[in-house]
Amino acid sequence: MKKISNHFLNRKTIISVMLFLSIAFFQLTSCKNGKKPKSEGINPVQSVTARAETKPVPRASTEDAADDPAIWINFSSPDSSRIIGTDKKGGLGVYDLDGKEVFYYNTGLMNNVDLRYSFPLASDTIDIMAVSNRTDQSVDLYKINKDGSLQVVHKKQLLSLMKEEVYGLCMYQSKISGKFYVFVDDKNGAVEQWELFADGDKVDGRIVRNLKLATQVEGMVADDGTATLYVGEEDKGIWKFNAEPSGSVDGELIPMSGEKDNQNIKYDIEGMAIYSLPEGEGYLVASSQGNSTYAFFERKAPNKYLGSISIISGDLIDGSEETDGLDVVNFAIGDRYPKGLLVVQDGSNKDNGIAAAQNYKIISWESVASKFTPALN
Numbered sequence: 001m002k003k004i005s006n007h008f009l010n011r012k013t014i015i016s017v018m019l020f021l022s023i024a025f026f027q028l029t030s031c032k033n034g035k036k037p038k039s040e041g042i043n044p045v046q047s048v049t050a051r052a053e054t055k056p057v058p059r060a061s062t063e064d065a066a067d068d069p070a071i072w073i074n075f076s077s078p079d080s081s082r083i084i085g086t087d088k089k090g091g092l093g094v095y096d097l098d099g100k101e102v103f104y105y106n107t108g109l110m111n112n113v114d115l116r117y118s119f120p121l122a123s124d125t126i127d128i129m130a131v132s133n134r135t136d137q138s139v140d141l142y143k144i145n146k147d148g149s150l151q152v153v154h155k156k157q158l159l160s161l162m163k164e165e166v167y168g169l170c171m172y173q174s175k176i177s178g179k180f181y182v183f184v185d186d187k188n189g190a191v192e193q194w195e196l197f198a199d200g201d202k203v204d205g206r207i208v209r210n211l212k213l214a215t216q217v218e219g220m221v222a223d224d225g226t227a228t229l230y231v232g233e234e235d236k237g238i239w240k241f242n243a244e245p246s247g248s249v250d251g252e253l254i255p256m257s258g259e260k261d262n263q264n265i266k267y268d269i270e271g272m273a274i275y276s277l278p279e280g281e282g283y284l285v286a287s288s289q290g291n292s293t294y295a296f297f298e299r300k301a302p303n304k305y306l307g308s309i310s311i312i313s314g315d316l317i318d319g320s321e322e323t324d325g326l327d328v329v330n331f332a333i334g335d336r337y338p339k340g341l342l343v344v345q346d347g348s349n350k351d352n353g354i355a356a357a358q359n360y361k362i363i364s365w366e367s368v369a370s371k372f373t374p375a376l377n
Contacts, residue, residue: 043307045264045293046371049314051336051364054099056349056357057087065089066358068112068271068325069343072127072144078333082148083343085360086110086131086325094148097333097341099362103149108135112169112218112325115144119180121153122201128153130182130196132169139169139184139194141203155202158194162186172222172229172243181208181245183220183229189213191220191231193245208245219287219325221272223299226280230254232269238286240303254297256305257286264308266290271325274299275340275365275376283376285328285342292321294344296376307372311344311361320361322347328365339377340365 059065067086074080082102083095088111094103111132119128127144138157142150160166164186172181180196182205191211196203211231219232222243229243231251237258239251256262257269270287282299288308298304311320326344333341342363349356369376 042263042305045308045310047310047312048363048367048371050311050317050320050361051341051367052097052099052362053317053346053349054083054085054093054095054360054362055101056351056359057085057089057093058104059087059089059357061349061355061357063089063357064347066324066345066347066360067110069327069345069360070113070115070129071327071329071341071343072115072129072148073329073331073333074146074148076146078331080148081333082144083360083362084113084115084129084144084148084150085345086113088134092131092150094150095360096148097336097362099359102147105150107131107140108133110134110140111167112220114169114171114182114221116171116173116180119196119198119203121198121203126153128171128180128196128203130169130171132166132184133157134165134167137165139166139182139205141196141205153203155199155204158182158205160184160186160192161207162188162190162192164188164190168218168220168232170220170222170229173224174244175224175227176244181222181243183222185217185220185231187216187218189215189217189233191217195245209247209249211241211249211251213239213251219269219271221274221284223274223276223284225276226299230272230284232272232286234268234270236269238269238272238284238297238303254303257295257297257303259290262295262305264288264291264293265295266293271323271327271345273326273328273342275328275330277330282330285326287323287326287344289322289324289347292319292323294323294326294342296372306376309368309371311363317361318346318350320344320346330365337364338366339369342368
């Protein structure tokens with residue numbers, strides 16, 4: 001028995017040595033080829049909890065309904081700021097920062113939403129919001145009133161020419177010309193860029209550029225400060241384009257924005273938003289829907305990947321899974337959100353452990369920033 005045992009131990013030792021040499025050889029040849037193991041240098045996913053959540057959309061718990069939020073800042077009364085969320089089964093919900101529903105509009109199958117401030121209209125300026133409307137294959141435009149209520153402001157719906165139904169959407173204001181634009185896409189990878197302009201006391205638009213990606217896209221965000229459009233190709237990663245209508249139609253794929261080179265990302269790539277800071281600093285945030293996490297990249301080129309978080313259940317509020325859309329702002333809102341907030345769609349909402357209709361989770365940026373080294377400030 002002793003001889004057999006020693007033989008067994010020797011075999012284990014030989015196997016361990018062989019395994020060690022194999023790993024060492026792989027790492028050596030990878031370095032020689034300029035390739036690094038996929039997991040090298042990638043930190044584990046950090047977790048945070050939500051501070052509040054919105055009332056669920058008026059649908060059944062089995063329906064995929066809530067989709068994309070936009071945060072509207074009431075600069076004259078920050079505590080009265082609003083979260084505007086789409087219900088792609090029927091309309092738009094407007095919520096206060098505690099998550100209470102203050103308005104709901106039965107406007108159609110509304111998919112993605114975005115907004116901008118100080119659009120010149122007649123002799124005044126308005127806060128303007130654009131929504132992709134899958135009922136009418138259009139972009140619809142709204143004025144956001146001082147109480148956060150919505151008022152149709154388009155002269156006519158902007159009817160898309162894309163073959164598939166409208167899907168993702170974002171807005172852009174050029175720092176070069178001052179003009180306002182809307183980007184809208186479809187599931188075939190087509191993207192339309194619309195220029196918005198005043199026509200009397202209404203807003204109209206025209207298509208000024210078309211882009212095309214190889215496969216399905218949805219999530220988009222435009223960075224006004226850097227004139228950059230980010231488009232999520234769901235099964236590949238995040239592309240960036242010049243956002244100006246005169247810009248190139250060729251995009252650049254951001255490194256480590258897809259699961260092929262980043263173990264913390266699982267397809268689909270979905271909602272995106274920009275947390276802007278002075279002098280071009282800040283962050284690009286993207287939903288990694290396949291593993292219910294959120295990836296953070298530097299705003300500045302080359303958009304270095306910084307890490308990821310998940311939103312887990314807290315004492316009173318459940319976590320967030322399979323997020324479609326999200327939004328983030330850097331504006332300080334009282335003691336609750338001194339550095340801004342992140343709002344994400346929750347694709348698997350629960351109320352006391354029981355499945356409920358989808359809603360939106362509200363997270364303090366301060367809690368997010370503290371999970372990174374150095375902190376995202």
